[in-house]
């Protein structure tokens with residue numbers, strides 16, 4: 001199955017050559033509800049076990065490097081809802097209005 005970001009205004013898809021990472025929703029109820037608030041989706045949105053949020057919504061400080069030198073999302077990290085602003089700053093035109 002194709003991984004696609006759950007953030008309504010993002011919808012980044014997983015592609016082979018991208019270095020974007022996809023993170024599943026946390027199992028912890030409290031953290032999960034914080035994620036939902038942060039990504040500001042429609043109220044009917046309920047994340048499934050396959051729902052993911054892409055790494056565009058996290059800062060470098062949300063990651064920690066483990067003993068093997070791999071970057072890992074911190075357990076308490078919460079996505080930022082700055083995807084639109086960020087893409088404007090970067091001057092990308094890849095943000096398309098698709099439904």
Ligand SMILES: [Zn+2]
Nearest residue numbers: 005010012054
């Ligand atoms: Zn995304």
